[in-house]
Amino acid sequence: MERGGQREIRFRGRTMRTDRPLVMAIINRTPDSFYDRGSTYGTAEALAAVETAVAEGADIIDIGGVKAGPGATVDVTEEIRRVVPFVAEVRQRFPGLAISVDTWRHEVGRSAVAEGADLLNDTWAGADPRLAEVAAEFGAGYVCSHTGGATPRTRPHRVAYDDIVADVIAEVTRRAEALAALGVPRDGILIDPTHDFGKNTWHSLELTRRLDQLTATGWPVLVALSNKDFVGESLGADVRDRLVGTLAATAICAWQGAAVFRAHNVAETCQTLDMVAVILGQRAPAKVLRGFA
Known part of the structure; x- marks a missing residue:
């Protein structure tokens, strides 16, 4: 079912909003995450971050217990803890x-x-096939x-694709159909081009530029752009800049129809998505007084 031009x-x-893309707030329960450097590792700090994210407009909270990049070993027991x-x-x-x-x-x-x-949120492309069975x-x-087959x-390192967008579309749509066949609810499956994972900056930029080809598949597209290396390398900017x-990048992906944005900066992301939605005519301005008052 679709409402307001977006797939429900x-x-x-839990039926999610459709008047603008969804915002997935990042809560890292790790002492060594690349962006927040452990600021939400403690339970009290993490709960405060959830409360702030909800107040700022987050639709989903994404909780992770292992840093994505190389670092200290975190076994299953510790991740569960x-x-x-x-x-x-x-x-x-x-x-x-x-909750994600x-x-x-x-x-x-x-x-x-x-x-x-x-x-x-399986950011490592089915490295453990039994995770799909849990969802089903x-x-x-x-x-x-x-x-691109990378190990978690x-x-x-020197990865290459004939056509990164075609490779992504083939892989994520194949997995989405396999999940649906396994019994995962079709209306709860998202596809993610997974910027920077198994990719260099040129690949991530190409995916951003041609994101409309992913949204054209009909599967809701999640993008995780927030403060990533491809942004930093494009601008010569450190993580905090x-x-x-x-x-x-968020505005460009929203214009092309991305459905979910994973973000560190919730308030700013929500405002960006609200503005794109208003320009697209998906929602009305908060008020219109100019030229009338």
């Missing part, structure tokens, strides 16, 4: 909020969904990503 998205029965009790606490405090868990491990996914998570069993949503927590570049 549901996560475990960092993520699962926190999912339970967030679910208790925010019963209507959509950023993991590639089925043990973590199963424990998190059992405690109330709605969406499994519980009726959870699922993010299909593209990494590794960086790309990438917000403007991130918002520029």
Whole structure:
């Protein structure tokens, strides 16, 4: 079903808004994340960050317990310790909020969904095939990503594609159809080009430029652009100076129909998406007085 020109998205029965793209706020339960450097590793700090993100307009909270890049080893037991009790606490405090868990491990996914998570954000492209089985069993949503076959927590090195956009589309749509066939609810499946994962900056820029080809597949597209290396390399900007570049990329992807934006800076992302939605005619301006008052 579609409303307002966008495909309706549901996560475990939770129908999501369609008047603008969804904002997925990043909550890192890690001491070494590239952006926040452990500022939400502590439970109290993480809960405060969730409260702020919700107040600023986040539609989904994405909780992760392992840094995406190389770093200290985090085994399954430790990842569960960092993520699962926190999912339970967030679910208790925010019963209507959509909760996502950023993991590639089925043990973590199963424990998190059992405690109330709605969406499994598999940023490592099915590295653990049993994670999809968890989504099917519980009726959870699922993010299909593209990494070019990279091993979890590794960086790309001299990767090459004949056509990065065609490669991404082939992989994520194949996985999306396989998930639906397995029993994952079709209206809870997202596809993600996965900027920077298994890609260099040229690849991520090409995906941004041609994102309309992904949205044309009919699957809702999630983009994770926030403060990433392709933004930093494009502008020669350090991690803390990438917000403007991130918002520029956000506006371009929103114009091309992206459905979900994973973001560190929630308020700024929401305002950017609101403005694009108003320009597109998907929602009315908050007020119109100029030339009438």
